Amino acid sequence: xxxxxxxxxxxxxxxxxxxxxxxxxxxxxxxxxxxxxxxxxxxxxxxxxxxxxxxxxxxxxxxxxxxxxxxxxxxxxxxxxxxxxxxxxxxxxxxxxxxxxxxxxxxxxxxxxxxxxxxxxxxxxxxxxxxxxxxxxxxxxxxxxxxxxxxxxxxxxxxxxxxxxxxxxxxxxxxxxxxxxxxxxxxxxxxxxxxxxxxxxxxxxxxxxxxxxxxxxxxxxxxxxxxxxxxxxxxxxxxxxxxxxxxxxxxxxxxxxxxxxxxxxxxxxxxxxxxxxxxxxxxxxxxxxxxxxxxxxxxxxxxxxxxxxxxxxxxxxxxxxxxxxxxxxxxxxxxxxxxxxxxxxxxxxxxxxxxxxxxxxxxxxxxxxxxxxxxxxxxxxxxxxxxxxxxxxxxxxxxxxxxxxxxxxxxxxxxxxxxxxxxxxxxxxxxxxxxxxxxxxxxxxxxxxxxxxxxxxxxxxxxxxxxxxxxxxxxxxxxxxxxxxxxxxxxxxxxxxxxxxxxxxxxxxxxxxxxxxxxxxxxxxxxxxxxxxxxxxxxxxxxxxxxxxxxxxxxxxxxxxxxxxxxxxxxxxxxxxxxxxxxxxxxxxxxxxxxxxxxxxxxxxxxxxxxxxxxxxxxxxxxxxxxxxxxxxxxxxxxxxxxxxxxxxxxxxxxxxxxxxxxxxxxxxxxxxxxxxxxxxxxxxxxxxxxxxxxxxxxxxxxxxxxxxxxxxxxxxxxxxxxxxxxxxxxxxxxxxxxxxxxxxxxxxxxxxxxxxxxxxxxxx
Ligand code: SF4
Numbered sequence: 001x002x003x004x005x006x007x008x009x010x011x012x013x014x015x016x017x018x019x020x021x022x023x024x025x026x027x028x029x030x031x032x033x034x035x036x037x038x039x040x041x042x043x044x045x046x047x048x049x050x051x052x053x054x055x056x057x058x059x060x061x062x063x064x065x066x067x068x069x070x071x072x073x074x075x076x077x078x079x080x081x082x083x084x085x086x087x088x089x090x091x092x093x094x095x096x097x098x099x100x101x102x103x104x105x106x107x108x109x110x111x112x113x114x115x116x117x118x119x120x121x122x123x124x125x126x127x128x129x130x131x132x133x134x135x136x137x138x139x140x141x142x143x144x145x146x147x148x149x150x151x152x153x154x155x156x157x158x159x160x161x162x163x164x165x166x167x168x169x170x171x172x173x174x175x176x177x178x179x180x181x182x183x184x185x186x187x188x189x190x191x192x193x194x195x196x197x198x199x200x201x202x203x204x205x206x207x208x209x210x211x212x213x214x215x216x217x218x219x220x221x222x223x224x225x226x227x228x229x230x231x232x233x234x235x236x237x238x239x240x241x242x243x244x245x246x247x248x249x250x251x252x253x254x255x256x257x258x259x260x261x262x263x264x265x266x267x268x269x270x271x272x273x274x275x276x277x278x279x280x281x282x283x284x285x286x287x288x289x290x291x292x293x294x295x296x297x298x299x300x301x302x303x304x305x306x307x308x309x310x311x312x313x314x315x316x317x318x319x320x321x322x323x324x325x326x327x328x329x330x331x332x333x334x335x336x337x338x339x340x341x342x343x344x345x346x347x348x349x350x351x352x353x354x355x356x357x358x359x360x361x362x363x364x365x366x367x368x369x370x371x372x373x374x375x376x377x378x379x380x381x382x383x384x385x386x387x388x389x390x391x392x393x394x395x396x397x398x399x400x401x402x403x404x405x406x407x408x409x410x411x412x413x414x415x416x417x418x419x420x421x422x423x424x425x426x427x428x429x430x431x432x433x434x435x436x437x438x439x440x441x442x443x444x445x446x447x448x449x450x451x452x453x454x455x456x457x458x459x460x461x462x463x464x465x466x467x468x469x470x471x472x473x474x475x476x477x478x479x480x481x482x483x484x485x486x487x488x489x490x491x492x493x494x495x496x497x498x499x500x501x502x503x504x505x506x507x508x509x510x511x512x513x514x515x516x517x518x519x520x521x522x523x524x525x526x527x528x529x530x531x532x533x534x535x536x537x538x539x540x541x542x543x544x545x546x547x548x549x550x551x552x553x554x555x556x557x558x559x560x561x562x563x564x565x566x567x568x569x570x571x572x573x574x575x576x577x578x579x580x581x582x583x584x585x586x587x588x589x590x591x592x593x594x595x596x597x598x599x600x601x602x603x604x605x606x607x608x609x610x611x612x613x614x615x616x617x618x619x620x621x622x623x624x625x626x627x628x629x630x631x632x633x634x635x636x637x638x639x640x641x642x643x644x645x646x647x648x649x650x651x652x653x654x655x656x657x658x659x660x661x662x663x664x665x666x667x668x669x670x671x672x673x674x675x676x677x678x679x680x681x682x683x684x685x686x687x688x689x690x691x692x693x694x695x696x697x698x699x700x701x702x703x704x705x706x707x708x709x710x711x712x713x714x715x716x717x718x719x720x721x722x723x724x725x726x727x728x729x730x731x732x733x734x735x736x737x738x739x740x741x742x743x744x745x746x747x748x749x750x751x752x753x754x755x756x757x758x759x760x761x762x763x764x765x
Contacts, residue, residue, distance in 0.1 A: 002131050005109035005500040007469055007479035007731050008705075011672040012112045012660055016709050017699040018688055019666035021260070024241060024280055026080065027268035029663065030185055035084035043090040046543065050086045050515055051054055053542050054078045057603060061539035063089055063167055064516045064653060066237045066405035067215045068531040071604050074271060076648050078285050079237030084651075084658045088494070089513040093120025095495045099254060100126060100135040109500040113470060113670075113725065114657040118207065119495045121510070123547035128506040130288040135499075139558070140551065143507055147460070148563040150487045153461045157184035158440070161449045161458050164418045165516070166407025169527035169539065171582045172553030173409070174589075175575065176464055177417035179561040181427075182436050182568065186443030190418045191466060191654075192410045194448040194473075195369060197740040199403035200414070205378070206385040206626050207394065207401070207612045208619035211411065211534055212339030214364055214400035215613070219246045219396030220252040224360040227284070228256040228384065229327065229746070231371015233263010234650045236404050239366075240267040244281045252351055252360075255284035257370060258645070259675075259721065260714050262664035286353050291344035291716045292643040293747055296376055298343040298350060299383035300632065303331045305354030306390050313392030319561025319618060321389055323627035330629045333558060342635050344716045362398030363388060368406065370645075371695030373746040377737035379630035386627050394625065395616035405532040406654065408514075415608065416590060420445050433589025433668050435569050446472060447565065447741050450733055460490045461503060464553060465511075467496040470655035473731035473743040474703075496655070516541040518552045521577035525552070528583070528600050536593075537605030554582060637718055637749070641681070644694070645729065645746040646724035655725050655752030667711060674752070675713035675721040684752075688712055691755040694722070696748050698732035705729050707755055720750065 024714065032194045038047035053059035055069050055077040062078060064085040069077060077088070099119065105128065108116065125143045126135040138146075154160050162180045164173060180188055191202070200210030207213070219242040220226065232239040243253055244267050255264040264287070268280035290298050306312065306327060317324050340347055374380055385401060393399035405411050417430060420443035427438040444452055450472060453460050459599060461482065482488060485503035492499070493513045499506070501700045512518055518525045518541055525539035551559075558572040565572070575581045580597045587596040592608040599606040611617040618625045635644065648654075649662035649671065661668040665675075674692065690710040696703045706724070715721060722730075724745065735744045 002133060003106050004483065005105045005502050007475050007497070007501045008449040009113040009413060009470070009726060010110060011670060011703070012114055014660060014669040015190050016670040016673065016689065017668045018711055019668070021666045021714070022262040022664045024266035024268055025263040025664060026237065026270055028270065029279065030080035030271045031198045033663070034080045037084045037087040041087040043091065043092060046090055047087070048054050049084060049542065050076060050090050051076065053239070054082060054086050058540065060390065060514045060541050061408060061537070063408055064648050065069040065236045066408050066411060066532040067238045068533045070216060072643050076271060079502050081237055081653060085653055086515060088117070088656060090515045091120045093118065094546065095119050095122045097126070097137040097191040104133040104593065105500040106133055109497070113497055114660060116495050116497060117656055121494055121546040122492060122551050123510060124510055125510060128502060130504045136623055137509070137543040142467040143509060144346050144563050144702050146507065147487065147489055147560060150460050151183065151564060153202055158187060158443070159457055159459045160185055161187040161189065161444055161452065163449070163461070163466060163468060164461045165409030165415050166191045166413060168413055168464050168553060169409060169529060170274065170412045170416050170536070170586070171527050171579050172464065172557060174416040174586050175554055175557040175561070175582060178434055178436070178570070179424050179557055179564065181430070181438050182267050182561070182565055186422065186439050186441065186525065187449065188420045189444055189446040189449045190410070191407055192414055193741065194471060194743055195406055195410070196372055196403050197742045198372035198737050199381055201740045202381030203385065203401065206382050206628060209610060211610060212400065212402045212532060213394055213610060213613040214402045215533055216242060219243070219363060220360050220401055222251045222364045223245055223398065224357055224387045225253045226256060226363065226365040227253065227264060228308050228365065228367040230366055230368035230404060231257070231261045231263060232404070233261055234405055234648060234740055235368065237263070239404065240283065241269060243283050244269065245266070247281055247283060252332060252356055253284045255287045256290055256295065256298065258289055258716050258719050260287055262329060288345055288349060288353065289716055291342070291495055291635070292645050292719045293374060293633060294343035295371060296380045296383055296632050297339045298329050298345060299380065299387055300334045301336070301339040301343065301350040302354045302357055302387050303390065304334070305351055306358040306387065307331070309355055309358035311358050312390050316392035317389070320618065320625055321627055322622055322624045323629065327386055327627040327629045331338055334632065338632065342632060344461055344744040346758065358388070360391065362396065363393040364390060364398070364400055364402055366402040366404055368404050370746055373617045373737070373742055375737055375744050375747055376630070376633040377742055378739040383627040383630065389625055389627060394602055394612050395614070400613060402654045403532070409529040411532060412536070414564055415530055416586060429591065430589045433585060433632065445741055447736055447743065450478050450481045453484050456484045458484070459486045460489070461485045462492050463498065469498045469501045470496065470725040470728070473728050473745065474733035475725070475729040484678060490633060498556065509556055510547065511540065511556060512545055512550050512552045514539060514541055516550070517543060520555070520579070525579045525661055527579065528605070532546045534601060534608045535605055536608060538600055554579060640751050642718055642720045642752065644696070644720045644722060644727065644730070644750045647721050670709065672708050673711050673722070674708045676710050677715050677717045677719065678712040678719055681710060681712055686710055692752045693755050694750050694752055696730040696732065696750045698735050698749065701732065703730050703732065
């Protein structure tokens with residue numbers, strides 16, 4: 001029996017440095033940081049080559065977030081975190097068979113996620129045999145043989161689970177879902193189950209499409225922009241350029257977030273220096289430090305004020321919506337005492353901003369995890385929709401709903417079929433296009449996949465990218481599940497913890513990255529992605545692959561499918577000789593991809609249909625947009641309890657830790673920290689660097705993680721913040737949002753106690 005590898009990243013144990021929080025984003029520090037990462041990891045030539053090709057028309061799409069590219073690109077069309085993502089993928093560091101021969105998975109697991117990521121690109125397919133502790137090289141044929149045999153051995157297809165990370169291209173994701181559905185299951189969990197699933201479900205129920213309704217240009221015409229539960233300065237940095245331009249056009253920006261994020265205070269566009277413009281722009285006009293979970297109450301307050309002030313788009317409400325009266329009746333009956341105590345904001349604060357929103361002729365609402373990862377994530381997003389429908393802020397210039405996706409193609413993956421619960425119409429169209437029967441029974445999302453693994457009913461767990469063990473909640477519980485699985489397969493670019501916490505047998509299949517040239521029989525190929533605003537566009541890598549043994553994701557899926565379905569009606573291998581063939585199949589199987597190969601080659605690609613945005617029409621059962629009515633969530637706490645939210649540092653992208661410097665918050669060196677309100681600390685007699693244990697409480701169960709250092713920070717009383725993936729061990733698997741089943745990483749009830757040991761143990765009682 002193999003000794004278990006540690007599932008929770010150990011700290012880097014560098015001294016914790018607590019500096020001053022920044023009040024301005026980007027500027028020269030962003031340039032120096034981008035260059036530092038580039039030169040350290042790629043050297044001069046690759047840095048120049050990649051950073052002049054990223055997000056360019058004939059270049060590759062940034063492997064970072066899904067913020068759209070402007071139609072007129074600048075020469076350097078990237079942000080600091082985009083530069084880090086590129087440097088990370090195009091690094092010269094290599095993880096070779098020799099590396100694996102020197103390091104057992106147990107010894108590697110004692111290294112931090114930051115250290116693991118720094119080791120670089122994996123060069124060979126690798127096999128971890130059952131009971132062994134060292135990976136050995138394996139060739140592609142034997143790897144496919146092993147996977148196909150395990151898949152064919154499974155008693156039924158629902159004992160097989162196929163996960164997708166949001167970086168997977170449209171072509172790879174389409175082939176992947178076709179392969180999985182050909183096997184006979186809809187077990188297609190993906191990273192959006194953990195991030196914007198609440199947006200998809202909320203918007204789908206309200207306006208008939210699970211996507212945002214704005215164009216990038218709408219920011220230039222907005223009167224009011226709400227940025228709710230989102231930290232664009234770190235997670236979607238080029239959004240700051242759109243906010244700056246909106247500001248210059250007179251927009252009022254409202255920042256709603258428990259934390260005062262530098263990215264929404266002031267912004268200095270680094271390229272302005274080249275124009276000898278040294279000024280910076282104040283972005284948000286208002287920061288409302290709402291208590292965690294208090295957004296729904298705040299939005300109800302805005303809705304009440306909107307009615308009182310008037311400026312309702314009554315014509316739109318009467319003609320195009322339903323449910324207004326009931327929604328308003330509920331809002332009217334919600335007491336201001338409840339609204340102010342739940343939100344932690346004063347009546348004056350809410351009225352001042354509420355009146356500006358009510359009078360706005362064009363309002364955009366943007367949001368991210370701060371809303372989606374709440375127990376009432378779907379409901380609070382529908383409250384945002386309620387507020388905007390009151391003013392008719394859908395399908396008109398300068399207005400709309402804007403969930404900002406954090407992964408470059410997470411929206412595209414869902415569009416092309418990475419969906420565990422697709423509607424019948426979607427499957428029927430796919431069936432017609434592929435001429436293959438599609439399973440109807442809905443599959444497992446991420447949380448249900450983990451529960452199935454824990455129940456020992458998963459034989460093969462296949463991951464297209466990602467770092468599952470670090471991205472998911474309840475780390476130790478997830479690890480137990482993974483160890484139950486017969487075979488785990490990771491299609492990856494770089495080393496991460498999911499290569500160490502595996503099934504009994506494990507495979508790593510190293511793939512090409514976005515930055516790398518993809519040569520197939522017909523020549524160099526490009527792939528396509530879809531950004532947060534529904535634009536499908538090309539991405540073509542330019543670098544020589546990091547190893548001659550790397551394969552593209554479409555090639556991996558096609559060759560495995562060839563082995564699984566030798567009699568298939570689909571000529572899988574032919575599809576990878578020229579990806580135009582894949583896109584032709586997509587054109588036949590998906591809505592909105594007509595004339596795909598021609599349109600995607602146009603400058604800036606093409607827009608997918610979006611009825612609310614395009615024609616103010618709503619594909620809901622009633623054909624109308626729905627006002628929805630929701631009770632406020634219970635946000636009360638016992639006196640010794642706090643609400644914890646997990647957050648990213650500025651030197652991190654999802655679970656990838658680029659470095660240990662959360663520059664904007666003035667925190668560096670150590671990530672095992674708790675941001676806490678100074679008055680709350682004083683009440684406990686605690687100071688900065690006080691070492692504490694955190695215990696989360698859910699459904700009568702407790703999870704404790706030791707050895708966190710406190711940092712006094714501007715956060716509402718009763719709220720604390722920690723970084724993920726470190727704090728994911730405290731997020732209960734069963735603590736999920738209603739309807740979307742998204743883990744509630746932004747709402748975890750915890751207690752803090754002075755640490756009893758120096759060890760940073762993490763256990764569950
Ligand atoms: S904003 Fe997002 S997509 Fe754009 S360069 Fe930065 S990380 Fe990449």
